[in-house]
Amino acid sequence: MSGWVAVAGLGPGDDALITPEVQQTLDQATDIVGYFPYVARVAPRKGLTLHASDNRVELDRAAHALQMAAEGRRVVVVSSGDPGVFAMASALFEALGSGPEEWLDLDIRILPGITAMLAAAARLGAPLGHDFCAINLSDNLKPWDLIEHRLRMAGRGGFAMAFYNPRSKSRPRQFGRALDILREECGGDTLISFARNVSKPDETLNTVTLSAATEDMADMRTVVIVGNAQTTRLGRFVYTPRSAP
Amino acid sequence: MSGWVAVAGLGPGDDALITPEVQQTLDQATDIVGYFPYVARVAPRKGLTLHASDNRVELDRAAHALQMAAEGRRVVVVSSGDPGVFAMASALFEALGSGPEEWLDLDIRILPGITAMLAAAARLGAPLGHDFCAINLSDNLKPWDLIEHRLRMAGRGGFAMAFYNPRSKSRPRQFGRALDILREECGGDTLISFARNVSKPDETLNTVTLSAATEDMADMRTVVIVGNAQTTRLGRFVYTPRSAP
Structure with a gap:
């Protein structure tokens, strides 16, 4: 055989x-x-x-x-x-x-x-229901400057975003820098969701504004989803409308 | 109940x-x-x-x-x-x-x-193996100018891209305009793949360079995947390496 x-x-x-x-x-x-x-x-x-x-x-x-x-x-x-x-x-x-x-x-x-971002999105509601980017925030295999550039391009394009590997013990500070860039490019009112251990018994979901987000909200088991300017809360859900102005 | x-x-x-x-x-x-x-x-x-x-x-x-x-x-x-x-x-x-x-x-x-882009990517190899964007090319619910802007931001960010709804009978010409923008932003040597009816009996896969891509290669049943500058062919496969310079 x-x-x-x-x-x-x-x-x-x-x-x-x-x-x-x-x-x-x-x-x-x-x-x-x-x-x-x-x-x-x-x-x-x-x-x-x-x-x-x-x-x-x-x-x-x-x-x-x-x-x-x-x-x-x-x-x-x-x-x-x-x-x-x-x-x-x-x-x-x-x-x-x-x-x-x-x-x-x-x-x-x-x-x-x-994939983790779509499982997380489903648990949150539909935060990736419009154009979005998927970015690996680890700089193990690419320069950190390139990650910063991509965050800026994604923000200026009005994309929602999903982040894999947002933070680890060996990279504790970079996610805070990413949050600063996102606040600059997207504004502090934009929603950001932290989905940890999605679909497992100890799953947790947490949504705040970029203004209120802190780097310790993420670790290696967290998928982070940032909305676009239209992303909104509705009851216990977070969703991004299909349309954009 | x-x-x-x-x-x-x-x-x-x-x-x-x-x-x-x-x-x-x-x-x-x-x-x-x-x-x-x-x-x-x-x-x-x-x-x-x-x-x-x-x-x-x-x-x-x-x-x-x-x-x-x-x-x-x-x-x-x-x-x-x-x-x-x-x-x-x-x-x-x-x-x-x-x-x-x-x-x-x-x-x-x-x-x-x-989702279609990940089924298509799997059939092609791993063209979305690095940071990427997912963009709906239909302007039914957003202005075409915004789509053009997002294509430019995605290109300048060095993202791979997946396009849903690239072309329909009522929108026969816009995809050609999108290809022009991609050639400008990403260069003509970048690989683009057309995956039609993925996982169905009549599935077809076609990969060309952006220089050789024409609008009639896509229709509403096609998912289009554009690589980044590192995306390469290997035998019958197309993949994007995990690392970027």
């Missing part, structure tokens, strides 16, 4: 958000590859080998998955959310481009999942 | 991309509300009433769903893709804001789905 590799999105945490396509592919796999907490979401069974690895070894993990597929194994690389949004799909192609040419003939599939 | 309304995303077309959460909610419904082709995707059964309506009556449809929920019915408003991305969730909240105050106490849930 010939091998394959699939990069699959497990969604934000609740198994009811895993697509049947992903579940069926997991059921056919011989090997699961990924970051510890995502591999831990796959039920062990006979004939299935779990290869859990630490964060920040994405390229090694991707090359290992491709190598096993080349050897005839059926490999699923698991990502949280959607694999194409700040997750493992791009890393897999980077490893593919650095590997032996015959890897290009492998059966490679990317299986979409519910 | 008390009523509720859920706005549910059916994904791009393949039933294997419908989440278990959405399927379970459809199974509990008494009424399905939505645009004809989406309602047609729900299997009829005893005790379930299907309310299919035409396009462009989103607010009437949303108010009808809320009214039925207030009367104790269990209503699912069906959207394609994700309901929060250029779909029915914002329309529901607009109708909620215009309706009787007691509607605010209704049990309202938004159930995420696989």
Whole structure:
């Protein structure tokens, strides 16, 4: 039987958000590859080998998955959310481009999942119901100046925004700088929502104005959504209208 | 039994991309509300009433769903893709804001789905693997000038982009204007992908440079994805690296 590799999105945490396509592919796999907490979401069974690895070894993990597929194994690389949004799909192609040419003939599939910003938006109401940007606030793989520039362009374009990786222990201060830029570009009355551990038992949601936002409202488990000038509260919901003036 | 309304995303077309959460909610419904082709995707059964309506009556449809929920019915408003991305969730909240105050106490849930751009990105490889914008190119609910401004801001920010509703019979020319702006802002070598009827039997994928792109490559069933300056082809795939210089 010939091998394959699939990069699959497990969604934000609740198994009811895993697509049947992903579940069926997991059921056919011989090997699961990924970051510890995502591999831990796959039920062990006979004939299935779990290869859990630490964060920040994405390229090694991707090359290992491709190598096993080349050897005839059926490999699923698991990502949280959607694999194409700040997750493992791009890393897999980077490893593919650095590997032996015959890897290009492998059966490679990317299986979409519910990405964190859309799960968060659904819990909040519809804050991304108009044009929006998705920005990874981590400067591990790009200069911080570029992030600041993108925040300004997004603000001047009147986009709503969703931020991944807003803040970590090693980057405690940059999110405060991002909030300053957003207040300058969008005004202090614009709504900002902090959605932490969406779809998990300890989910929390918090919406304030940019004026009232502070950097400690976010951590690595938080998706941050900034509205546009029309974004409004309605009862317990936050939504962005479909129309713009 | 008390009523509720859920706005549910059916994904791009393949039933294997419908989440278990959405399927379970459809199974509990008494009424399905939505645009004809989406309602047609729900299997009829005893005790379930299907309310299919035409396009462009989103607010009437949303108010009808809320009214039925207030009367104790269990209503699912069906959207394609994700309901929060250029779909029915914002329309529901607009109708909620215009309706009787007691509607605010209704049990309202938004159930995420696989949105078209992420299904398309997965089929192409990983073209949205870095910061990106999602823009609705229809000027039905916003001025065309604002769309042009957003294209320029997105281009200057070095964002990848996904376009919904790029072109229709009533708007045959605007997409050509959008391509002109993109060539100006991003350069002619940037990759653009046209993904039509993603996940359906007649799916087509086409990637060219902006120089070679023409407006007739898109229609209302096409999601268009524009890469950033780093986006590259690799065999049959298109991907955007995680890093930026």
